[in-house]
Amino acid sequence: MGNLKPFITSEDARSQAEFYLQSLGGEIASISTHGDLMGAQNEFKDKVMHMCVLVAGGNAIFMADAIEPFTPGTGISLALELPTETEASEAFAKLAVGGNVKYPIGLQPFGLFFGELTDKFGIHWMITAAPKW
Known part of the structure; x- marks a missing residue:
């Protein structure tokens, strides 16, 4: 069984997260930039690549x-975390039928098994699994 989490793309994730925290209570559990995770040294280095905000309990x-x-x-995606690479690959393949693959599923430089696609209904999905080392 996996965990489904909303993923919001924003023009300013930090400000949007602060608004949600003030509105709903909670905390920022983690925040990483493109520079932190990918070593970017360009105009994206300080942009948020991934933030986890815990709200409303x-x-x-x-x-x-x-x-x-x-x-x-329109920047809402569904992030589905599955327990194994096999389950993630199978779910990814099924969701991709009739859709559009943006990033094929595989081990990424930031250490996560990850793939991204838009399904045939226009829903954006990010499928992940922690690699088994």
Whole structure:
């Protein structure tokens, strides 16, 4: 069984997270930039690549700064964390049927088994599993 979490892409993830914390209570559990996770030394180095915000009694919302143009309000994705690479690969393959793969699933430089796609209904998915070392 996996864990499903909303993932919000934002023009300013830090400010948006602060708004949610003031509105709903909670805390920022973690925050990493493109410089932290990927070693970026360009205009994206200080942008949020991944933030976990715990709100309203511990509900997790993942967030990131947009690095590609997008329309505010459309930056919502579903992040599905599965227990094994096999389960993640199978779910990814099934969701990809009739859809569009943005990043094929595989081990990423930031240490996570990850793939990204838009399903045939236009829903954006990020499928993950922790690698087994």
